[in-house]
Amino acid sequence: MPEHFPVNGGERVFAERRREMVRELRRKGIGNERVLDAMERVERHRFVDAESAPYAYEDSAYPIGHGQTISQPYTVAYMTTLLLERCSPPGKVLEIGTGSGYQAAVLDALGFMVYSVERIPALHVRAVRLFQDLGIAVSCRLGDGSLGWEEEAPFDGIVVTAAAPHCPEQLLRQLAPGGCLVIPVGEQGMQQMTVYRRSEGGFEKELFHHFAFVPLIGREGWN
Ligand code: SAH
Numbered sequence: 001m002p003e004h005f006p007v008n009g010g011e012r013v014f015a016e017r018r019r020e021m022v023r024e025l026r027r028k029g030i031g032n033e034r035v036l037d038a039m040e041r042v043e044r045h046r047f048v049d050a051e052s053a054p055y056a057y058e059d060s061a062y063p064i065g066h067g068q069t070i071s072q073p074y075t076v077a078y079m080t081t082l083l084l085e086r087c088s089p090p091g092k093v094l095e096i097g098t099g100s101g102y103q104a105a106v107l108d109a110l111g112f113m114v115y116s117v118e119r120i121p122a123l124h125v126r127a128v129r130l131f132q133d134l135g136i137a138v139s140c141r142l143g144d145g146s147l148g149w150e151e152e153a154p155f156d157g158i159v160v161t162a163a164a165p166h167c168p169e170q171l172l173r174q175l176a177p178g179g180c181l182v183i184p185v186g187e188q189g190m191q192q193m194t195v196y197r198r199s200e201g202g203f204e205k206e207l208f209h210h211f212a213f214v215p216l217i218g219r220e221g222w223n
Pocket of ligand 1: 068069070071096098100101102103104117118119120123143144145146162214215217218219
């Protein structure tokens with residue numbers, strides 16, 4: 001091997017790109033140090049297809065097969081910040097839409113106990129294997145996440161990474177007291193990031209920026 005091509009040189013390049021990604025997230029307004037630190041540690045290039053790996057640290061979404069995408073780093077940072085500002089590790093967090101597994105890995109890196117549901121079998125199996133290979137302790141389930149994960153409820157936080165036509169009732173019911181749900185709600189193609197927090201009297205709702213997610217498909221999602 002030539003001298004200028006050291007073993008693990010690729011990993012060093014990826015680490016530098018991760019730092020650049022974090023600088024870009026900062027420029028775009030992400031200021032939560034714990035979120036930025038977690039995203040500097042999680043190796044996003046492991047969660048994308050081989051063709052996308054060289055670009056894994058650009059602030060873009062990429063196809064992961066089956067018509068689905070890995071979320072853009074900015075979107076992951078944004079949702080994770082909304083969660084972390086309202087709920088501290090080591091709480092129990094449920095993610096709906098495992099997809100590539102990247103968002104779940106970021107939540108794990110923050111110290112949450114992470115549960116994740118995916119409806120597409122091939123994506124579920126691939127994420128389970130990847131978590132095993134990387135030694136990441138995320139509990140995964142195959143099924144319709146619009147109904148939550150009843151057996152593991154209540155959750156301190158729930159993050160939905162697919163677009164919902166309305167807020168699924170079951171997810172609200174599975175929140176612990178003080179727990180919060182972060183979910184993009186709206187039409188296909190454009191949704192508003194929405195946070196519900198369980199308080200003594202009921203639920204408080206807050207609205208944030210607009211995003212475009214792939215649809216949440218299921219009983220409490222799109223058909
Ligand atoms: N969090 C993922 C984002 C993947 S895109 C990541 O970091 O890569 C959204 C995912 O939600 C897709 O994989 C899609 O199959 C899944 N999904 C859509 N509807 C779902 C449902 N009802 N239950 C579980 N997963 C669902």
